[in-house]
Amino acid sequence: MNSDLLTILLPTLALTGWALLLLLVDLWIPREHKGITAVLAAAGLAAALGLTLSQGRLPAMTDSTVMVISDGYALFLDVLFLASGLAGVALAHEYLKRANIANGEYYALLLFSVAGMMLMAHAYNLILIFLALELLSIPLYILSGINRPRLESEESALKYFLLGAFSSGFVLYGTALIYGATARTDLPGIFAALQSAPVNPVIFILGAVLLLVGLAYKVSAVPFHMWTPDVYEGAPTPVTGFMAVAVKAAGFAVLGRILMAAFPTVGKDLTPILWALAALTMLVGNLAAITQKSIKRMLAYSSIAHAGYLLMALVPFSNRLVNSDVQASLLFYLVAYALTGLGAWAVVTALEKQNGDGLKLEDYAGLGKSHPWLALAMTVFMLSFTGIPLTLGFWGKFYLFRTAIEGGFTLLAVIGVVTSLISAYYYLRVLMYMYMRAGSPSVERAPWLQVTAVAAALAVVLISFIPNVLLNLAGNSLLLLP
């Protein structure tokens, strides 16, 4: 093992080690004190975050076997994953107690999944990407079924697992075909092979398409999204929040890297496919969200819709001129989406009852009067999801639309605008319920949830006043192009 490899993977390895320890230590922590496990998990995540940040000044580099890479892109995403992990812990602790499933495994599995995501961001080789994808997914299959006596949770886990395994097959098949066409699995090698050696284009394109299908499943792009609402609805809410935010980000992290580091020369073949996926995802996600009565399901569809917007950022991936905007707008939108999403899921978790009630839109009636701060936070999140000014979501969408138009995809941007309008219908309906209908919602006493919600809302609003900070950060976190 060379030292670069160790340097690059240090935070990931530390987190994995910590998770293994946690699994052991947890055996001695009594059931009523699982808060200790939560704190330990958070400490592990925070430590990994510190390690990651300490690497901020390292130059972009790969190890000698070209398995992993460390660049601004990966570090930026690492921070996003670790922060989502911290939010995942904050969301879960009280919920697990309330739902009577306070098992320590939850935290260890969460940590494993975060480690998988970090590996996704650093992976520079299709084989490793596949491994990272599995490391990320398998803990989540378990987590979505962790509320075991409840049928919905079990159904959710089984569906997720079966379809996830199915889609992993696509990734693997695609990898095999790409290897067959180029004799390489490392991304820069594939890029080089595409430029020089006599590559069989058909086999390669078929492989790339299958790879896209597998990853489209992971980021729940239409038409590979059908699992999302069912799984998100059945899984315990904190897990759903974590999946909706972090897993999506990880999927896009790897999709962006593959497209830009390995496939830029085959844009002619892949761009139409991405275009169609993006347009379909925006349309279907937003249209389906309109009809939902359950807030959990509505947010599930909303996460699909946002996958569409993120895909839009990637459509001009092969255009070298807008490449840096493609990356920066993707990263910026991911942060905006993560902050908004985690906050919104925190509110949803706070209103959910022990028996799984409290998830209907009607249950939010009167929240503005009874819990003004929570309602205000939710308002911020809904506005940000819609993309209304003075929220981070607005800048995110603006940057995306701008990038799409710059890349020459005006029609796609117009579809994005139209679907944003459709989305206003269902996001703002939540506001209608909270402020304009009478009701007496009951909110669980859960300080951590409220802290998460309010902190996320503050971040969404405050950063929107000084978007430069985040824009520069995203703009400087570019991936290493071969």
Place this chain on the structure above:
Amino acid sequence: MTSFLLSLTGGLLAALAAPWLTRRFPKRSGWLLALAPLGILVSLMNLLPALRNGESPSVSLAWAESLGLSATFQLDGLGALLAALVAGIGALVLIYGGAYLSGHPNLTRFYVVVLLFMTAMLGLAVSANALLLFIFWELTSITSFLLIGFEHERPAARAAAWQALLVTGGGGLALLAGFILLGNLTGSYEIPQWIAQKEVIAASPQSTAAFLLILAGAMTKSAQFPFHFWLPNAMEAPTPVSAYLHSATMVKAGVFLLARLLPALGGLPAWQGLIPWIGLATLLTGALLSLGQADLKKLLAYTTVASLGALVMLLGINTPLSVKAAMVFLPAHALYKGALFLVAGGVDHAVHTRDIRDLGGLGRAMPLTAAAAGLAALSMAGIPPFFGFIAKEVVYESALGAPALAAWVTALTILANIILAAAAGWVALAPFWEKARKDLHPHEGGAGLWLPPLILAALGLVSGLLPELAAKNWIAPAVSSVLGKPYEVKLSLWHGLNLPLLFSLITLLAAVLLYTLRVAARSADADAWQHLARFGPAAMYARGLKGLLSFAALQTRLLQSGYLRVYVLFITLFTVGMALPPALLSMRALPPAVWTGVRFYDVILVLIIVTAAFFVVRATSRLATIALLGAIGFSIAILFLLYSAPDLAMTQFAVETLTVILFVLVIYRLPKFSRLSSRPARLRDILIAGLGGLMMTLLMLVVSYHGQDSRLASFFMENSLPKAYGRNVVNVILVDFRGFDTLGEITVLAIAAVGVFALVRGAAKRKGERHE
């Protein structure tokens, strides 16, 4: 300029202080809060001399430079005119609202949202950056939403707020798209830059798209036909809100935007070709529909729609004269219409009805309100010496100079103005001076209710008497900034005997006739209007929304069945759809099939596999299915053997045997075998399975034709013996070259076995416990 910008924060501070002030001074809170807009107005007045000299002070703050954006504020004549109206009427509305909503439990909310709206509107007036302008634009839509739904206990108010938000918010998004297009075209979001690069914009093929998108934004905001329907519905808002937002200021934002972008986009052929007709259509629609209204506020709302149409038409005509007319008509309308709305609110407050069929005889009991109403109505009807008269004269003059069909435009404008003048009578004269039909017990309200409308109406008279004052200080700078060059504005009551004066006379006479016929009151009872409404854009909107919802429901039902098998089916279908085209295309490159000597046992094996596969899907018992699957697996293994891959064949044999055994073990625990799919569903499945098979076959053909990279194979062949001392290459790879992989696999298997053991034991233990 900086001091003016700082004064804008006064509105925000007042909003912060409002809850406390309302609690501390429940009666006087409106008067106190009005100090904030008054302060802004004073600070604006300080800049007037500079504006008169043609200066436009600006301040630019760093913002999101990476996106090429900075927060640029610039005050020019146009912005100053709007800002003065916003701040001035804002102060009056705060005073009025304090009295009108006195004792209302949500009075604080009213103050806060109105002050926020005011700040956003002022920001809009001084934005020189398109993005900044858009942000303020959306904020006004949101605050308008909150204010329309102020009395949210009533479903009608909720629905109206919702509708206004969807229409104006949707327009706002179109506006954003248009802005981004222009921003990409010119490389800047600064509006002065756009004006400087108007040739670049005009030369681009995208300019029309950008123009149309921006126009859509302006049309929704300023309630232009066919988006006008939200404005009358927005009358669900408390009256001070209607006066302020939906008549005097917010609905002018679209007009303002057009004026703001006129120097940049006015040269496009679509500008003169499209906008005047939209404006004219709106003018006529508003005027005609106002005939059918009995509700004071709705009547006023439709006349507002008509006036907004007139303003848009004037800007569309785009001559210096018509721009001047727009800049004169804009404040004139704001003054008299704001006053009339406040009067309508005062009447409602006093006698609790707004139906013009019931109102009458209020003049004696409410003399001050009646005076305000009278002054405003005279201005609206365009009677000298009121400001409204001057405005109407220049409007007629501009209509005569319309780019096309000037005679028609003028005639229709006159027609609309006749109705509007008569409407002024119905709103402001009839309720006060006609005979009462009901005993209404009217009484004059406090100063907060009559003073604001009186001030507004009186301003209409003062500006009419001293037109030069208004022209020099407000109108001329505004016109100059729209035209982009100094323009001298002369306004006077007497223009000599000319056509516009004749038209004014005709208008007045016809209006008096129309008024005495009491058409409004009569036709309000008629069903004709209700029939008409079914074909209006409001009904289209409702139908469109319903259609969208049912389409959304349909597609969700279709895609989201909840059945895993359907999901798998879709995934397969779409994957095939994505992968089949390139695969098919590549078929042409394949050489024709060459049949090498086919051996009879090859044929037999293939036949076995095909037949078994056929019966697998037809079989009705699980055991048969397993047996058939086993047959397929073993046949494939034999094929491997025949094609000299004994190691693969051995593995396949082992795996097949194991699977069959496992299957048989599991089979007893499964529920009974049953057919769940209907016949058509099975047909569909066959089709999709067939497509999947086709894709895989093509893939196999392509891959096997092109052959593989054999570098790895030769490496292992060459190095197996010298480096690892083994003749069985597969074996060497497993235990030597890839030894760590094998170790990893074994470890995983071992862990899995431990896990299974733990599960089985746990299950057995639980079972035992249950038995005890």
